[in-house]
Amino acid sequence: MSPVLSVRDLRVAFRTGGGLARVVNGVDFDVEPGETLAIVGESGSGKSVTSLAVLGLLPQAVTEVHGSAVFDGDELIGRSEEHLRRVRGAGIGMVFQDPMTSLNPVLTVGRQIAEALQAHEKASDRAVRTRAAELLGEVGIPDPQGRLRAYPHQLSGGMRQRVMIAIALAGNPQVLIADEATTALDVTVQAQILELIERLQGEHGMAVVWITHDLGVVAGIADHVIVMYAGRCVEEAAVDDLYSRPSHPYTRGLLSSLPLLDDPRSARERDPLTTMPGLPPDPVALPEGCAFYPRCAYRLDDRCKTEVPPLAPVAAAAENHRAATFYRIDAADEPEGQR
């Protein structure tokens, strides 16, 4: 099957007062129809910017985007605003992090769903209202007809996020991008939203791209995972492979900082990192070599400092599990720095 969304060598930079901030530095990934891809990384890793760049939602005046993003056989990068507008909502739907600020506080929920419906097809007001109520029902909101007249502040956080999902579903997208969609919610509500999206994914046959900083969320839902650091993909794998054999020091750091792991025999015991010291590099002044070098407990001095490690298979037998590091778990179980 051919991928529904295919991103190649995507690069995004913002022109700032301090210089060019290189936020995404050559990202590749494919989203197969109906699958769930998780993009994981800390804030500032470029994961959200990647998705916004694909849909042309970054401020044009200060943004430089290069590379390719092909959706349904159609290149998106560098296309006209009108072309992208047709894809937004109808081809690719998005759910954002904070449902409070992502909904317009002065318009009713019904109106905001109606806008999404009317953006792509003409329909009578009555038909739009009926469809909007159906969508609210579909995302599990009780009394959908009555809630159409509600304002966002009259709903709970979980309900608001359901409204956001209803908006994203309105255009019947082939791909749903959920950008930290559960981050602002309570743990129990998080689980409900995850479940809801999984159910809708099955019903609508959508592909879902989960963007999150939380590897714990990813474990239960994703088919594939890519881990981003400083605007690059540092590891990609099927979800089971990633958890059983995290191969990039950064991935291992992320996993070890999780409070609970489903699978205790994974990286945890043998990984000396419990927290990762330091901060991601300044995108205006990226280091010459590996961007993770300053924080890496496994670094090899000369090479890591001067050469960017390419994304390469972690072992001959695992062609689809790739990591961008010179360090190989099989070669040495102890971190370099401690030898």
Added chain:
Amino acid sequence: MSIEESAETPPVTRQHRPRWLETLTLLARNPLAIAAVVVLAGLVFAALLAESIVPRDDIFTPDIANRLQAPSGEHWFGTDELGRDVFARVLAGAEVSLRVGAVAVGISLTAGVVVGLLAGYFGRWVDDTLMRVMDVLFAFPALLMAIAVLAILGAGSTNAMIAIGIVYTPIFARITRASVLSVREEVYVRAARSAGAGNVRIIVRHVLPNVTAPIIVQTSISLAFAILSEAALSFVGLGTQPPDPSWGRMLSEGRGFIEQAWWMAVFPGAAIFVTVLAFNVLGDALRDVLDPRQRSAMKGVGA
């Protein structure tokens, strides 16, 4: 680790520079602010030295033979209906405008800051009472209020200062109160209070320094409005009285000769305009520099 460290940490400006120096440095980067300061410095210079630059006769003594002369090499801004040199009078008018403006704002500033400090710091009934009084003053249209005060006190530039001073007091009170409220519950103020510091000491040492920034900004803007108000009051005959040169007064005299001698109205008006503009521009520039919220908002536009 050293090279990577420097790549990570953003360049840090030296922390020990005093705040006012920081402010001036930032201000100096704004070409409009520099222009405003230059204009204002020129005006202060003119105000202080007018009578030594231009002969006193040119300002006050009528010279009927030379009345209503168009601008020329001899009379740059022409002459008025009594033959006095308009340029000399505009220059001398700077002194009146700046003095009235400065004294009026001094009154508003002092009264407003005291009221705002008391209201914000003590809260409760003190706050309610003082701020309702300010609301009452605020409910009157500024210029009409000044006119009404002058109706009671009588016309003249001293009374104009008082009238304008009263009118602009509520703005300073509101700004000061808002700033005090925001610092009143700060840790350092509570710490000082629990360490037994008295109210006066806390206000002077801890609260006042933290409310200066918005007050400085408002001072510059109020100077603009005060000068505008003085000109307006003099224009309608309630402010500065003849024969003292006042821009507003000159403008109202020029109005009667608008058909024959446009210069009599154009130049004093332009002087008011430029002065007010300079204070407004400076006020805006100060706000950009001193008000961090505004500043980050401006940076946000670029990012």
Added chain:
Amino acid sequence: MTGYVLRRLWQSAVVLLGVSVLVFAIMQLVPGDPIRLALGTRFDPDTYEALRARSGLDDSVPVQYVNWITSALTGDLGVSFRSGETVTSLIIERLPATLSLAGGAILVAILIAVPLGTLSALRPRSPVDWFATLSSQAGLSVPDFWLGIMFILIFAGTLGWLPSAGYTPLFEDPLGWAQHLLLPAVTAGVGSGSILTRFVRSSVLEAIGQDHVRTARAKGMRAGDVLRWHVLRNALVPFVTVGGVQLAYLLSGVVIVEYVFAYQGLGQLAFQAVQSRDYPVLQGAVLLFAVIFLVINLIVDLTYARLDPRISYRSSR
């Protein structure tokens, strides 16, 4: 919501009480005998006694206040020391002129501010933005009386297109009304327009940066619809406040513009009352201005609560 309305009504009532005391005090603070002063050279014992009795100046001050405020509440603001007409009738006579001027001026201000402010917010740091910033700074600083004189010099004098002074009632002569209104309205509108331009710019900039605008774009909405419904609609909320304050200011603050154009409105009435020491008229006009200011502010706050559904919610919690 009702709690919020009641609280605002109560606050306004308290301020209004203070306003009435202060307005009443004008008469008390005037040095000397106000009626004698007002009559000046036209002094005549009969008129003097009549006015003195009518004004109740022989009562004690608190009694005078209570009498004055009770009459004022029933619409009786006393009689003019000059003409002997009731202050209320003088005010009603002048009201249409001032309403026309304030309405015209706020229209001019909005027509300047909304397009210019929006354009400059949509293109920050572009030539349009620079123009908007500089022209609003200039508009804020230009003395309205000077601007008015310049307009008269150019449009009434040199070009001879428009009359330089006076007011014509709308129903007598609509064209004359408009011609007499145009220059004063533009003169008075420039300052408010400048304030509003700056305000529109900053509130549109703020609205554009909101997350929900990104959501709207991500839905696939057309740029024009996003601007209308998610940027301008949200920027409208604070705009109503500032616009309302400007309208209140224009209704009560155009004394000078009316003076320059010899425009027979309320500002002129008040100003002439000062000149002729006609204190009951001054009191009446000043009281009316303050009431207008308070009422408009109240309306603005209540409208604000309607435009932003979050307000009433917050305050009712």
